[in-house]
Amino acid sequence: MKEVKVKVLKPYNIYIAHDFNLFKGLLERYKCHSLFIVTDDTVYNLYKNYINQIPNIIGVTSIKPGEGSKNINTVLEIYNSLIKSNANKKTTMVAMGGGVVGDLAAFAASTFMRGIRIVHVPTTLMAQCDSSIGGKTGFDYNGIKNIIGTFYQPEFVFCDVNFLKTLDKRQFLNGIAEVIKYSIVCDDGLWNYLMQNKRGLLERESDKLIHVVHQCSKIKAKIVEEDEFDNDKRQILNFGHTIGHAIESYFNFEILHGEAISIGMVVESYISYQLGYIDISDYKTIVELIKNFGLPIKIKVDDVEKLMEYIKKDKKKINENIKFALPYNIGNAIITGDLKENFVKNAIKYCIGG
Amino acid sequence: MKEVKVKVLKPYNIYIAHDFNLFKGLLERYKCHSLFIVTDDTVYNLYKNYINQIPNIIGVTSIKPGEGSKNINTVLEIYNSLIKSNANKKTTMVAMGGGVVGDLAAFAASTFMRGIRIVHVPTTLMAQCDSSIGGKTGFDYNGIKNIIGTFYQPEFVFCDVNFLKTLDKRQFLNGIAEVIKYSIVCDDGLWNYLMQNKRGLLERESDKLIHVVHQCSKIKAKIVEEDEFDNDKRQILNFGHTIGHAIESYFNFEILHGEAISIGMVVESYISYQLGYIDISDYKTIVELIKNFGLPIKIKVDDVEKLMEYIKKDKKKINENIKFALPYNIGNAIITGDLKENFVKNAIKYCIGG
Numbered sequence: 001m002k003e004v005k006v007k008v009l010k011p012y013n014i015y016i017a018h019d020f021n022l023f024k025g026l027l028e029r030y031k032c033h034s035l036f037i038v039t040d041d042t043v044y045n046l047y048k049n050y051i052n053q054i055p056n057i058i059g060v061t062s063i064k065p066g067e068g069s070k071n072i073n074t075v076l077e078i079y080n081s082l083i084k085s086n087a088n089k090k091t092t093m094v095a096m097g098g099g100v101v102g103d104l105a106a107f108a109a110s111t112f113m114r115g116i117r118i119v120h121v122p123t124t125l126m127a128q129c130d131s132s133i134g135g136k137t138g139f140d141y142n143g144i145k146n147i148i149g150t151f152y153q154p155e156f157v158f159c160d161v162n163f164l165k166t167l168d169k170r171q172f173l174n175g176i177a178e179v180i181k182y183s184i185v186c187d188d189g190l191w192n193y194l195m196q197n198k199r200g201l202l203e204r205e206s207d208k209l210i211h212v213v214h215q216c217s218k219i220k221a222k223i224v225e226e227d228e229f230d231n232d233k234r235q236i237l238n239f240g241h242t243i244g245h246a247i248e249s250y251f252n253f254e255i256l257h258g259e260a261i262s263i264g265m266v267v268e269s270y271i272s273y274q275l276g277y278i279d280i281s282d283y284k285t286i287v288e289l290i291k292n293f294g295l296p297i298k299i300k301v302d303d304v305e306k307l308m309e310y311i312k313k314d315k316k317k318i319n320e321n322i323k324f325a326l327p328y329n330i331g332n333a334i335i336t337g338d339l340k341e342n343f344v345k346n347a348i349k350y351c352i353g354g
Numbered sequence: 355m356k357e358v359k360v361k362v363l364k365p366y367n368i369y370i371a372h373d374f375n376l377f378k379g380l381l382e383r384y385k386c387h388s389l390f391i392v393t394d395d396t397v398y399n400l401y402k403n404y405i406n407q408i409p410n411i412i413g414v415t416s417i418k419p420g421e422g423s424k425n426i427n428t429v430l431e432i433y434n435s436l437i438k439s440n441a442n443k444k445t446t447m448v449a450m451g452g453g454v455v456g457d458l459a460a461f462a463a464s465t466f467m468r469g470i471r472i473v474h475v476p477t478t479l480m481a482q483c484d485s486s487i488g489g490k491t492g493f494d495y496n497g498i499k500n501i502i503g504t505f506y507q508p509e510f511v512f513c514d515v516n517f518l519k520t521l522d523k524r525q526f527l528n529g530i531a532e533v534i535k536y537s538i539v540c541d542d543g544l545w546n547y548l549m550q551n552k553r554g555l556l557e558r559e560s561d562k563l564i565h566v567v568h569q570c571s572k573i574k575a576k577i578v579e580e581d582e583f584d585n586d587k588r589q590i591l592n593f594g595h596t597i598g599h600a601i602e603s604y605f606n607f608e609i610l611h612g613e614a615i616s617i618g619m620v621v622e623s624y625i626s627y628q629l630g631y632i633d634i635s636d637y638k639t640i641v642e643l644i645k646n647f648g649l650p651i652k653i654k655v656d657d658v659e660k661l662m663e664y665i666k667k668d669k670k671k672i673n674e675n676i677k678f679a680l681p682y683n684i685g686n687a688i689i690t691g692d693l694k695e696n697f698v699k700n701a702i703k704y705c706i707g708g
Contacts, residue, residue, distance in 0.1 A: 009363075072426075072430065076426065079495060079496075079501075079502060080496070083495075083496055083498065083501070107465075110504065111461075111465070111502050111503060111504055112501070112502060113501060113503075114490065114491075114492065114500075114503045114504055114505055114583075114584070115504070115505065115583075136468065137468075138468065141433060141437075142433075142434070142437055144437070146468075147433075147437070147466070147467060148433060148465050148466060149465060149467075149468045150464065150465055150468055150469070150504060151468055151469065229468075229469070230468070
């Protein structure tokens with residue numbers, strides 16, 4: 001079992017393994033003696049035997065899978081179930097699922113009785129590499145992604161790469177998009193590893209998966225430690241996301257997050273090239289890597305003006321212009337000053353038509 | 355202007371004054387250049403001239419006054435208004451009102467975009483002495499008081515005692531109940547001051563009000579510093595509240611919080627006497643002081659079993675039995691081990707019938 005320490009105000013560990021039994025030992029070690037599980041129907045159906053083996057469960061809420069559940073009604077559903085299960089301040093919530101389950105459960109945990117403990121058991125590559133680390137919780141409201149949320153660090157995170165083997169291909173690639181993002185904004189050897197191990201990864205070999213989850217956890221932990229509350233450094237993780245979030249909203253969350261940010265990374269890499277931060281060959285290599293893993297690099301947008309409206313609504317917008325996290329050579333990133341609307345619009349038109 | 359420093363993880367100041375103009379200077383000093391006001395209709399109607407003088411307001415939400423508003427729907431109303439006003443991460447929320455406004459606004463501020471700044475301008479004695487200090491936010495859900503909430507410290511608190519002069523008598527006494535609580539659990543000279551200055555206080559003389567708000571702020575700050583996240587020491591502030599909260603629920607929030615905790619303090623002082631923590635003369639003096647200020651010391655409860663159910667549901671309950679914060683002589687308090695249900699029930703029957 002590999003360990004990564006996240007040294008934030010309230011430090012915690014990420015454990016990476018391929019044996020679910022180790023989880024029971026961790027629950028004992030962390031004295032979690034009253035557990036409330038939040039999961040989704042897909043994970044619950046696949047892993048109910050695992051879940052039933054966990055001792056001291058006082059209640060289980062299984063939500064409808066998908067981004068569409070990431071709203072206030074699902075949060076209220078979790079509160080209702082906590083109350084019905086007589087959860088109290090000593091209860092530990094276990095979020096077992098992808099990013100949606102993790103974000104919603106952690107929001108509920110951070111606000112129920114002003115905060116009960118939470119343990120993350122991410123079951124998707126996206127969640128293991130990214131969303132379960134760093135304490136961001138939240139849900140969408142009025143069509144705006146993650147507009148409501150808190151910062152709330154878990155007791156620990158347990159990543160079992162065996163979960164990744166039951167993901168359908170599209171869900172797995174969804175996570176690969178975030179892995180590619182890490183390799184571009186904060187390399188640490190990951191970029192070359194991805195170039196060289198595409199096949200083993202796509203075949204989900206345990207050692208390859210563990211390596212990638214471990215590398216991504218270390219990168220994310222380092223960035224979160226420098227900027228726990230998302231004031232500056234952490235914004236480099238938004239590479240691909242300013243355009244990506246807008247694409248998700250534009251398509252009413254019918255495309256996956258990783259697909260949207262893949263397209264977002266293409267557009268934003270082009271912007272980076274236009275600004276002289278990367279050269280044309282870097283831009284082409286990024287597009288190539290995304291494409292080679294089987295992720296989309298464009299999507300037909302009929303109404304670019306409408307897409308621009310979503311970009312401007314994005315919560316990272318502070319003034320009238322638009323900020324981006326952009327690659328600066330491969331393996332580094334910077335936050336731009338505000339870019340003009342027309343400049344962004346032209347990049348979108350160049351990359352994805354419209 | 356008096357100042358009290360609250361030395362928590364993110365330290366902040368409480369300012370106590372009787373000149374609203376000082377507030378504008380503080381907003382400038384704290385660089386609050388985009389303000390979103392949350393208030394209630396009573397405060398807004400009385401003070402709209404004041405509010406309109408504040409510069410850089412991007413939006414105002416005025417909620418319906420009273421405990422009945424302390425629910426998820428009002429929180430959503432605040433989110434809607436923030437979005438409509440184009441609030442962003444640089445916006446500072448100003449909560450101008452009593453405890454309900456403060457708790458709701460601070461919850462919304464702590465969760466909007468994962469946290470925007472909040473300034474408290476408490477307008478009731480209850481809020482100035484108690485609820486605006488210490489960072490507790492929250493709302494009621496499924497009939498359970500403050501079951502949902504966060505810990506979220508403000509930028510600063512501005513207490514203008516002039517606000518207290520327009521409170522109706524019942525609302526003013528509501529706050530006196532918390533002041534009496536402070537004098538019992540953590541004296542610091544306040545108990546004798548209350549005994550000796552009842553008339554001046556009830557006539558709301560500025561110097562008396564400033565003295566009391568200043569003393570209570572210092573006591574509360576000290577307790578909060580020792581236990582920011584309400585794990586032990588802070589629980590002494592729950593004196594009167596275990597019974598008090600249950601009475602509020604039982605009467606469907608139709609009696610005021612201060613009235614409920616006055617009765618709660620009577621019952622819990624009796625329990626303290628029964629356990630030998632205070633003697634009979636202390637018990638009688640407490641009841642006398644509460645009564646002399648014009649606060650209730652009993653209320654007719656037809657169904658004591660139903661009241662017991664509310665006590666057991668109280669969020670401070672951890673196991674099967676019931677914990678209390680009880681006076682230990684006048685000026686000190688302790689947290690009891692778990693008390694048996696029957697023992698509590700008998701005390702209720704003795705003090706308030708049923």
